[in-house]
């Protein structure tokens with residue numbers, strides 16, 4: 249690990265000011281600290297967000313669920329309000345990594361990190377979603393730009409993530425058995441905004457499976473999802489799964505998510 253200054257501000261303004269020209273925010277540290285230990289990442293100033301109270305908490309109102317950036321996966325998973333409003337989102341959070349990861353990792357850190365196999369990106373695209381930062385609000389559909397790449401500027405801080413409620417929702421992932429990251433994960437929702445299908449783990453960043461959305465808009469059944477044959481041309485291929493296998497898994501995970509959503 250390269251040397252760095254550690255700061256722990258108590259307000260949003262102080263956090264932004266402490267970053268400097270080569271600073272990094274640290275949330276749960278589940279990805280960043282490991283990258284720093286391996287010297288894959290470095291910072292002059294490491295700005296710990298854990299004392300910024302404005303970044304914590306879950307608020308559910310008429311049509312949306314708003315989650316503070318520093319809210320942990322365990323807090324989302326265990327929230328009765330999230331379980332009632334968007335059950336698929338609570339289940340997604342409850343399936344991330346292991347207990348330690350869920351107790352430390354945060355929604356803001358997960359989205360800013362934009363790991364291609366992370367679970368939350370599937371929900372950002374599988375539901376209507378707005379990501380609020382200290383500078384602006386970003387539409388969920390415009391947030392992921394590529395491999396570990398987002399619409400965030402280097403000094404931009406996610407403050408909260410707001411999901412629209414859906415009538416039905418579910419997330420199913422085919423897990424990488426060691427890490428529990430998604431080899432393929434699919435979030436399906438149906439509501440006033442129509443049908444949305446967010447996919448993670450299959451490309452360099454999360455995407456919407458518009459072919460499956462179309463099939464499910466006509467007929468919201470597991471069979472309709474299975475009937476869609478996804479092209480494998482730009483799908484990830486590695487030692488865990490070929491592109492063809494992952495492409496096939498997208499329809500399979502989508503059909504299981506639809507069955508789960510319908511069964512509630």
Ligand SMILES: Cc1cc2nc3c(=O)[nH]c(=O)nc-3n(C[C@H](O)[C@H](O)[C@H](O)COP(=O)(O)OP(=O)(O)OC[C@H]3O[C@@H](n4cnc5c(N)ncnc54)[C@H](O)[C@@H]3O)c2cc1C
Pocket residue numbers: 272273274275276277278279280281297317318321343344345346349350352353354355356357358360361365366367368404405406407427428429430
């Ligand atoms: C063993 C293991 C298994 C895992 N399994 C899964 C899994 O199954 N599914 C899954 O989705 N994830 C998984 N993860 C990832 C984990 O859940 C965290 O989401 C992830 O590590 C990032 O969250 P964090 O809060 O730890 O962020 P950090 O590691 O603290 O930060 C990550 C990045 O985000 C930036 N950042 C943090 N907060 C903000 C903010 N508010 N605004 C702007 N930038 C910010 C940091 O500067 C850094 O670049 C796993 C991790 C581990 C170690």
